[in-house]
Amino acid sequence: MDTAVENVVTPAAPSKVANGTPSAITVEEFEDLASLSQDDEASVSITVVGASGDLAKKKIFPALFALYYEDCLPKHFSIFGYARSKMTDAELRDMVSRTLTCRIDKRENCSEKMEEFLKRCFYHSGQYDSEADFKELGKKIKQHEGPRVSNRLFYLSIPPNIFLDVVKCASRSASSENGWTRVIVEKPFGRDSESSAALTRGLKQYLVEDQIFRIDHYLGKELVENLSVLRFSNLVFEPLWSRQYIRNVQLIFSEDFGTEGRGGYFDSYGIIRDIMQNHLLQILALFAMETPISLEAEDIRNEKVKVLRSMKPLQLEDVVIGQYKSHTKGGITYPGYTDDKTVPKGSLAPTFAAAALFINNARWDGVPFLMKAGKALHTKQAEIRVQFRHVPGNLYKGAFGTDLDRATNELVIRVQPDEAIYLKINNKIPGLGMRLDRSNLNLHYAARYSKEIPDAYERLLLDAIEGERRLFIRSDELDAAWELFTPLLKELEQKRTAPELYPYGSRGPVGAHYLAAKYNVRWGDLSSED
Numbered sequence: 067m068d069t070a071v072e073n074v075v076t077p078a079a080p081s082k083v084a085n086g087t088p089s090a091i092t093v094e095e096f097e098d099l100a101s102l103s104q105d106d107e108a109s110v111s112i113t114v115v116g117a118s119g120d121l122a123k124k125k126i127f128p129a130l131f132a133l134y135y136e137d138c139l140p141k142h143f144s145i146f147g148y149a150r151s152k153m154t155d156a157e158l159r160d161m162v163s164r165t166l167t168c169r170i171d172k173r174e175n176c177s178e179k180m181e182e183f184l185k186r187c188f189y190h191s192g193q194y195d196s197e198a199d200f201k202e203l204g205k206k207i208k209q210h211e212g213p214r215v216s217n218r219l220f221y222l223s224i225p226p227n228i229f230l231d232v233v234k235c236a237s238r239s240a241s242s243e244n245g246w247t248r249v250i251v252e253k254p255f256g257r258d259s260e261s262s263a264a265l266t267r268g269l270k271q272y273l274v275e276d277q278i279f280r281i282d283h284y285l286g287k288e289l290v291e292n293l294s295v296l297r298f299s300n301l302v303f304e305p306l307w308s309r310q311y312i313r314n315v316q317l318i319f320s321e322d323f324g325t326e327g328r329g330g331y332f333d334s335y336g337i338i339r340d341i342m343q344n345h346l347l348q349i350l351a352l353f354a355m356e357t358p359i360s361l362e363a364e365d366i367r368n369e370k371v372k373v374l375r376s377m378k379p380l381q382l383e384d385v386v387i388g389q390y391k392s393h394t395k396g397g398i399t400y401p402g403y404t405d406d407k408t409v410p411k412g413s414l415a416p417t418f419a420a421a422a423l424f425i426n427n428a429r430w431d432g433v434p435f436l437m438k439a440g441k442a443l444h445t446k447q448a449e450i451r452v453q454f455r456h457v458p459g460n461l462y463k464g465a466f467g468t469d470l471d472r473a474t475n476e477l478v479i480r481v482q483p484d485e486a487i488y489l490k491i492n493n494k495i496p497g498l499g500m501r502l503d504r505s506n507l508n509l510h511y512a513a514r515y516s517k518e519i520p521d522a523y524e525r526l527l528l529d530a531i532e533g534e535r536r537l538f539i540r541s542d543e544l545d546a547a548w549e550l551f552t553p554l555l556k557e558l559e560q561k562r563t564a565p566e567l568y569p570y571g572s573r574g575p576v577g578a579h580y581l582a583a584k585y586n587v588r589w590g591d592l593s594s595e596d
């Protein structure tokens with residue numbers, strides 16, 4: 067498809083890339099392009115498909131505004147909302163300004179910048195499967211682009227069952243004729259290996275892999291991006307990063323609210339597909355990969371795929387699932403998962419899961435990677451905990467009694483909230499005598515850095531505009547991720563495994579402790595020291 071080109075075709079680079087394959091262009095084409103780019107900068111048009119929806123309001127428009135505020139958007143940019151709902155440009159702008167709450171809100175000149183930003187936002191109402199409607203959108207985009215190289219980004223913020231309709235119509239009728247066209251695809255990328263492969267095949271009927279930006283917003287989180295910096299740029303960490311020194315690694319996600327309002331979506335996916343198979347597994351792959359040849363996207367993604375392919379599919383006996391039930395505390399009754407009207411009665415969908423995974427390679431042989439993800443728990447947080455081995459022949463072991471686990475170092479990377487990296491070390495309590503305690507060497511972001519941390523969607527949108535694919539998921543990574551989880555998911559569903567109930571606001575099912583204990587592990591987030 068000639069219109070679905072990737073990479074900007076500029077007069078300075080007289081080659082064109084159709085479906086990723088470079089070929090020469092004619093002199094006429096070259097001259098056309100030269101005249102198109104009098105005002106040398108290309109335009110970038112961003113279409114948020116599903117603009118009337120929750121994610122668009124909560125995340126995408128705020129992120130775009132923050133990028134505009136920070137002067138990160140290209141000079142010639144326009145934003146188009148597209149959905150079936152009828153709206154005028156003014157109504158879209160009103161919706162965006164009313165729902166827009168982001169880190170910029172309290173900044174200087176915020177309202178002036180907002181006015182400017184809104185003038186660049188437009189709306190087009192249409193069906194998701196109508197090429198005619200997308201053609202009209204394409205015309206509208208063209209009017210705003212003017213005679214420039216046109217780059218177009220489509221953000222699919224819609225339910226997955228209509229991804230392919232939109233990609234087909236947008237690529238055929240609204241993609242760029244002389245610049246790049248890219249598509250950001252939101253999760254879920256299927257429900258299992260087969261449906262994910264079918265989605266990939268479908269997308270590839272209309273797009274080449276380089277045009278597809280599969281978003282996992284956890285990869286855009288500051289501390290997840292920092293993982294590689296921490297490890298590969300500090301001599302004190304990388305040499306310790308293996309089975310020789312690391313006893314176990316814990317990847318923990320918890321939310322202190324339930325599925326309120328998203329029960330319909332959640333029920334057909336459950337927590338394993340919603341959080342573990344993507345967010346936590348992506349963090350694991352980044353954490354465990356070998357040193358990439360370079361920081362180029364393909365080099366990093368190659369290493370991540372190797373980790374995923376070195377893992378053995380999850381076994382049912384290494385998994386615990388749970389579901390929250392109603393709980394009354396302080397006179398308030400919190401609803402159980404199945405009390406939600408959007409959830410089918412008697413649903414067995416897990417809202418909590420804990421799992422032990424292993425990487426079969428020389429670096430990680432035998433090291434348990436424990437994952438835990440849950441909704442309606444006692445706290446909201448996401449963190450990576452690395453528990454180190456005991457110090458051999460520890461001269462001070464007497465100071466810790468019989469519980470040597472209390473003496474081991476633990477590195478905690480708190481992804482959110484209140485970002486921090488801290489290392490638990492043993493230290494002499496000052497004074498006469500010899501008493502030890504565990505203290506934290508603490509890099510607390512709020513204390514160390516005055517700059518606010520950008521939202522993950524800001525980083526990822528900017529990367530997509532700039533064609534940086536490092537933080538997006540390649541199709542082979544996705545296949546490998548599904549291969550790990552699909553057999554387990556099928557078994558759970560075929561056996562209709564009942565989840566262990568846990569009270570809303572609690573620390574989750576007891577089964578998670580037994581699972582950790584099976585591998586001689588204690589969950590770090592539940593220890594009295596935190």
Ligand SMILES: NC(=O)C1=CN([C@@H]2O[C@H](COP(=O)(O)OP(=O)(O)OC[C@H]3O[C@@H](n4cnc5c(N)ncnc54)[C@H](OP(=O)(O)O)[C@@H]3O)[C@@H](O)[C@H]2O)C=CC1
Nearest residue numbers: 116118119120121122149150151223224225226252253254
């Ligand atoms: N919301 C969130 O926090 C997150 C969402 N996601 C993913 O992002 C995408 C968008 O999520 P979200 O905004 O919550 O979704 P919504 O349910 O809000 O849907 C977005 C828009 O799509 C249209 N739409 C909804 N249902 C249908 C349907 N059955 N058929 C056709 N059109 C429909 C509606 O627009 P209209 O009727 O105007 O056409 C709606 O405003 C999904 O893939 C979701 O899984 C991922 C992570 C988090």
Ligand SMILES: O=C1O[C@H](COP(=O)(O)O)[C@@H](O)[C@H](O)[C@H]1O
Nearest residue numbers: 253283321340341345448482522
């Ligand atoms: O992808 C998802 O992530 C959110 C949690 O994201 P966060 O950035 O707020 O931590 C989760 O609530 C949702 O269920 C899931 O689909």
